[in-house]
Amino acid sequence: MVTSNYDSTSHTLTFLFSGSMDTIQSAAHAGAVSAALDKAAAKTAAPDNPLRAVFDLKDVNYVSSAFFRICLGTAKQVRQGNFRITNAQPAITQLFKIAGMDEFLAAL
Amino acid sequence: MTPSANRMGSYGESTVLSKEHFKAQELLKKASMAAAVFHQFNQQQVDRIVERTCHAGFQHRVRLAKMAQEETGLGIWQDKAMKNVFATQFVHESIRNEITVGVVAHDEAHGITEIAEPMGPLFIKVPLSSPTATVLFMILVALKSRNPLLISPSSRTLQCCAETARVCYQAALEAGAPEDCIQWLDESSREMDHAIMAHPDLALIVAMGRPELIQAALRSGTPAIASMPGHVPVLIDSSADIPFAVQNIVASKTFDNGTLFASEQAVVVEEKNAAAIVREFEKCNAYFLKPPEIKQLEATLFEPDGGPVLKPACIGQPVETLAKMAGITVPAGTRLLIARQEKIGDEYPLSGAKLAPVLAFYVRPNFEGASNLCIELNSHGDACHVAAIYANNELVIQTFSDLMKVGYVMVNMPASLGAIGGIFNRLKTSLLMSCGASGKAITSDNITARHLLNLKRVYRRRDNERWKNFPKDNFLDEHRTLNTVLEEYNRNY
Numbered sequence: 094m095v096t097s098n099y100d101s102t103s104h105t106l107t108f109l110f111s112g113s114m115d116t117i118q119s120a121a122h123a124g125a126v127s128a129a130l131d132k133a134a135a136k137t138a139a140p141d142n143p144l145r146a147v148f149d150l151k152d153v154n155y156v157s158s159a160f161f162r163i164c165l166g167t168a169k170q171v172r173q174g175n176f177r178i179t180n181a182q183p184a185i186t187q188l189f190k191i192a193g194m195d196e197f198l199a200a201l
Numbered sequence: 202m203t204p205s206a207n208r209m210g211s212y213g214e215s216t217v218l219s220k221e222h223f224k225a226q227e228l229l230k231k232a233s234m235a236a237a238v239f240h241q242f243n244q245q246q247v248d249r250i251v252e253r254t255c256h257a258g259f260q261h262r263v264r265l266a267k268m269a270q271e272e273t274g275l276g277i278w279q280d281k282a283m284k285n286v287f288a289t290q291f292v293h294e295s296i297r298n299e300i301t302v303g304v305v306a307h308d309e310a311h312g313i314t315e316i317a318e319p320m321g322p323l324f325i326k327v328p329l330s331s332p333t334a335t336v337l338f339m340i341l342v343a344l345k346s347r348n349p350l351l352i353s354p355s356s357r358t359l360q361c362c363a364e365t366a367r368v369c370y371q372a373a374l375e376a377g378a379p380e381d382c383i384q385w386l387d388e389s390s391r392e393m394d395h396a397i398m399a400h401p402d403l404a405l406i407v408a409m410g411r412p413e414l415i416q417a418a419l420r421s422g423t424p425a426i427a428s429m430p431g432h433v434p435v436l437i438d439s440s441a442d443i444p445f446a447v448q449n450i451v452a453s454k455t456f457d458n459g460t461l462f463a464s465e466q467a468v469v470v471e472e473k474n475a476a477a478i479v480r481e482f483e484k485c486n487a488y489f490l491k492p493p494e495i496k497q498l499e500a501t502l503f504e505p506d507g508g509p510v511l512k513p514a515c516i517g518q519p520v521e522t523l524a525k526m527a528g529i530t531v532p533a534g535t536r537l538l539i540a541r542q543e544k545i546g547d548e549y550p551l552s553g554a555k556l557a558p559v560l561a562f563y564v565r566p567n568f569e570g571a572s573n574l575c576i577e578l579n580s581h582g583d584a585c586h587v588a589a590i591y592a593n594n595e596l597v598i599q600t601f602s603d604l605m606k607v608g609y610v611m612v613n614m615p616a617s618l619g620a621i622g623g624i625f626n627r628l629k630t631s632l633l634m635s636c637g638a639s640g641k642a643i644t645s646d647n648i649t650a651r652h653l654l655n656l657k658r659v660y661r662r663r664d665n666e667r668w669k670n671f672p673k674d675n676f677l678d679e680h681r682t683l684n685t686v687l688e689e690y691n692r693n694y
Contacts, residue, residue, distance in 0.1 A: 116380075155241055158380040161234045184241075191321070192237035193230060193402060 095122045097129050099136075105145040106133040111152035119159035126163055130170050143172045147199075151180035161192055168197060225396035228351055231381040232322035233402050235349040238379035239319060242347060244302040250376040251345050255293040257372030258337040258365070262286055265333040265368075268361040273329055275517030280457035284334035284632070291623045291630040292338055296345050296650045305656070312661030317654045319347035321404030324397050326418070328410040330460035330517060330556055331632060332358035336365040338632035339407065340383055344373060346653035348404070349382045351397060355410075356389040363387060398423055405653065407633060409462075426635050426652070427642045430462045430554040431586045433616050434575040436469045436601060437478055438568060438592035445613075446591035447481040450560075453615030455536050458517040459558045463587045463609070463620035463634060466554055467542070467561040467578050469571045475564045487537040488520075489562070494529045495540045499550055501527035502559070509553035516556045523557060545577050552578065568597065572604050579605060586636045586645060589616040608637040608645020622647050667694055 097108045108126060112118070134144045146167050168176040178189065179199045189195050242250075258265075266281035306315040325339045336352055343350040354362035366385040373382060386393060394414075398406050398421035406425040408418035418425040437446045454465050470478050479489060490498060501523065502515045515523060520538055524531045531538070542561045545552040551561045563578075565571040579585040588605040591613055592598050602610045609616075614625040622628030629647045637645025646652070671690050675681055 156238065158234050158238050161237070188237040188240060191233065191240055193233040 094118075095125065097126075099133050101136070103145065104133075104136075104142050105147060106130060107147040107149055109149045109151070113155040114153055114157060114160035115155060116157045116159045119157055119163055123159070123163050123166070126167060127170065130167065134171075143175050145175045145177070146171045147176075148178045149180050150178055150182070150185055153181070153185055156185060156188055161194065164194060164197060219392065219396070221390065221392045221396040224393065225400050228384055228397065229322060229400050229402040231384060232349040232351060235379040235381040236319060236321050236347075239347040239349065239382060242302070244300060246377060247302055247345060247347060248297070250373050250378045251293065251296070251341055253376035254344060254369050254372045254378075255289050255341055257368050258285070258340070259289040261365075261368050262289065265337075265361060265365050268364060269333045269358065272359075272361050273332065273357050273517070276330065276457040276460050277519075281331070281333065284331055284457065285337055287621050287623070287630060288334040288338040288632050289341070291621075292341050292632075292649075295623060295630045296342065299345070299650055301346050301650055301654060310663075312663040314659040314661075316657040316659065317346075318657055320653055320655055322349045322351060322402060323405050323407060323653065324351045324353065324403055324423075325407040326394060326409060326414055327352060327354045327358055327362055328462075329355050329357055329513075330410075330462075331457070332362050333365045335409065335632050336362050337369065340366070340369045340373075342631075342648075342650040342653060344378065344382065345650035348653055349379075350384070351403075352383070352385040353394050353397070354386065354389060359387065359389060395421070407648075409633065425642075426633065426644075426648055428462060428633055428636055428648075430464075430556055431466075431636065432552075432554050432578055432581055433463060433466045433587045433589065434469055434578040435465045435467070435589040435591070435616060436571050436575050437471075437474065438571075438590060438594065438597050438601075439471050439474055440594035440597060441474075441591035441613075442593065443474065443477055443481050444484075447478060447485055449591070449613075449615045451482070451485040451487060451537055453617045453619075454560055455558050456615070456617055458519055459617075460517040460556045461617035461620070462556075464556070464617035465560060465589060465615075467552065467563060468539075469563045469565060469574050469578070471568060471571055472564055472566050479562075482537070482539060485536070486532075486534050487539050487560075488531045488535045490529070490538060490540050494527070495551070497527045497529055498523070498538065498540065498559070502555065502557070503550040509547050509550040511555055511557065518557055520558050523559065545574075545581050552581065568600075572601060575601075576604060576606070579607060586634060587611060587616050587620060589614075589619075609634070620647070667691065 094112055095108055095110045099106050176197055177199045178197045189198055262285035263282045266278045266285055269281050270276055270278035301317050305317045323343055327335050352366050363385055366383055370383040398418055403423050406418045406423050408415050408425055409428045415427045415429055450465055502511055520535050538559045539562045540551045542552055542563055563574055565574055575588055579588055585607055587609045588607045589611040590601045598612055611619040619625045620634050623630035629649045631647035631649050633648040635642045635644045635646055635648050667690055675686055
C-alpha cells in the first residue's frame with residue numbers, strides 16, 4: 094500500500110509505503126508514483142526550487158527488484174540529489190547498502 | 202579522454218573507463234540488486250528454487266550436451282550428458298540438506314554461533330571443455346548460497362552456455378528467485394572479463410582454464426577460486442591388480458576425450474610389471490606409438506615454440522582425428538594413444554597436461570624411482586592438484602600419499618571422475634576443484650555451496666578462568682620463564 098503527501102512549501106512529495114513491496118505490489122504502485130511525480134513537478138517549474146521526492150519506508154518489511162527499480166526511476170525523474178529514502182528499518186537499510194543504493198538513504 | 206570514456210576514482214587515478222567498464226557497471230548494478238533481494242529469502246524459499254532449477258537443468262541434460270559438443274567441436278556428447286547429470290542430480294543430492302541461510306551451527310559451551318550469509322555477486326569464466334555442466338553446477342551452488350551469478354562463456358561456448366543459463370534462470374524465476382540472479386554475456390571479450398573481475402562490487406571470481414586467465418583473476422584484486430588442468434601422474438604399483446588398474450585408467454582418460462581437468466596425464470610403472478601393463482593397455486584398445494609417430498604427434502599437438510600447451514584445435518578430439526592430423530595410422534577401434542617417454546620438461550611436451558586421449562608412459566626400475574618421477578611430473582607445470590595410485594599394499598599407498606604435494610590422492614579409482622566426487626568416493630560432488638597453494642588457490646577442495654558463504658560468527662562471553670585468576674604481575678616479572686609461569690597458570694586446572 095502507498096499514500097502520498099505533497100508539501101508545497103518545500104516542494105516535496107512524500108510517499109508512505111507499507112507492507113511487502115514485492116513484485117506484484119511494486120508493479121501496482123509504479124504507475125501511480127510516476128504520475129504523482131509528474132503532477133507535482135508541474136505545480137512549479139522554478140529552477141531554484143526543484144521537486145523533491147521522499148520514500149518513507151517505516152512500515153516496509155520486504156523489497157523486490159521491482160521496488161528498487163521504482164527507486165531508481167524516481168531518482169531519475171527528480172533532479173540529481175533530490176530523492177531520499179527515510180525511516181527504513183535497519184534490515185531494509187542493509188538491503189539498500191547491498192544493492193549499492195545507499196546514496197539515497199537519508200543521513201541517520 | 203574519448204567522449205564515451207570517463208574517469209572514476211574507484212578504478213584507480215589514471216584509469217580511463219571503456220565501454221566494457223560501463224557494461225560491467227550495469228551488470229554489477231543488477232546483480233547487486235538481486236543480491237539484496239536474495240538476502241531476504243529463507244531456507245525453504247532457497248531450497249525450492251534450487252530444486253526446481255535442478256529439475257529444469259536435468260530435463261535438458263541431453264539437448265544441452267549435444268549443443269555443447271556441436272558448438273565446441275570437442276568431447277563426446279554422451280559423456281557431456283553424464284557431466285550434466287553429475288552437475289544437477291548429484292550436486293543437488295550433495296547440497297540439498299545443507300543449511301545455507303541463517304544459523305548453521307551453535308556451540309553453547311564455547312558460546313559460538315555461526316551465521317551463513319551470501320558473499321555477493323559471483324563471476325564465472327566458463328571453460329571450453331565442460332561448458333554446460335559447469336554452468337549448471339555453478340547456478341545450483343550460487344542459488345543455494347543466495348549469490349547472484351554472472352556467466353562469461355568462451356567464444357566457442359556462447360550458445361550452449363546461454364541456453365543452459367536461460368533454462369535455469371526461467372525455472373528459478375518461476376520458483377520465485379530474484380530478477381537478474383543469473384546473468385550471462387552474449388559475447389566473449391577479454392576486456393569485458395577484466396572489467397567485471399576488477400569491479401569493486403564483485404564478491405568472488407571462479408576462474409577455470411588457461412593459466413593466463415587464472416593469473417588475470419588473481420591480479421584483479423577480487424578474491425578468486427582457481428581451477429586448471431593439472432599434471433596428474435598415476436602410479437601402478439607392483440601390488441596393483443593390473444587389469445583393474447588399466448581398465449580404470451583407460452575409462453578415465455577417454456571420458457569426454459580426456460577433457461576433465463583431473464584426468465590422468467602420465468602412467469608410471471615399475472620395470473618388472475611394465476610388459477604386463479603394456480599388454481593390458483593394448484587389450485583395452487590403447488595404441489603405443491612408435492618413436493617416429495611420437496615426434497609426429499608432438500608436432501601436431503603442440504605449437505613449435507609455444508611450450509607444452511596443447512593447440513586449441515586438438516583439445517578433446519577423438520583418437521582417430523588426432524591420428525589423422527598427425528598422419529599416423531592406428532588400428533581400428535583405438536581409444537587411447539600412449540607415448541613412451543623418458544624425460545620431463547618443456548622440451549618433452551607430452552610429459553605435460555594434455556586434455557585429449559593421449560597419455561605419457563614411463564618405466565622406472567622400482568617403486569622409489571617411480572615415486573620420484575611422479576613428484577617431478579606433478580610439480581612440473583601450473584597446477585599439481587591430483588596424483589593417483591593403484592596398489593593393494595597399504596604401506597605403499599601411505600608412502601605415496603605422504604610424498605605427493607597435492608590436494609587429492611586418488612587410490613584405486615579413475616582420477617578424473619574421482620575428483621568430481623560422489624561416484625567413486627564420498628567427496629562432495631563438484632565440477633570445480635580448487636587447485637590448492639600449488640595452483641595459487643587458498644584451498645584444495647571440491648568447491649560447493651558452503652565455500653560461497655560468508656560465515657559470520659557471534660561470540661558470547663565465556664571467561665578464561667585461568668587468565669582471570671592469574672596475577673598479571675607474573676608476566677611483567679622478567680625473571681619468570683615460560684615454564685614457571687605455566688606451572689602456576691595451569692595449577693589445579
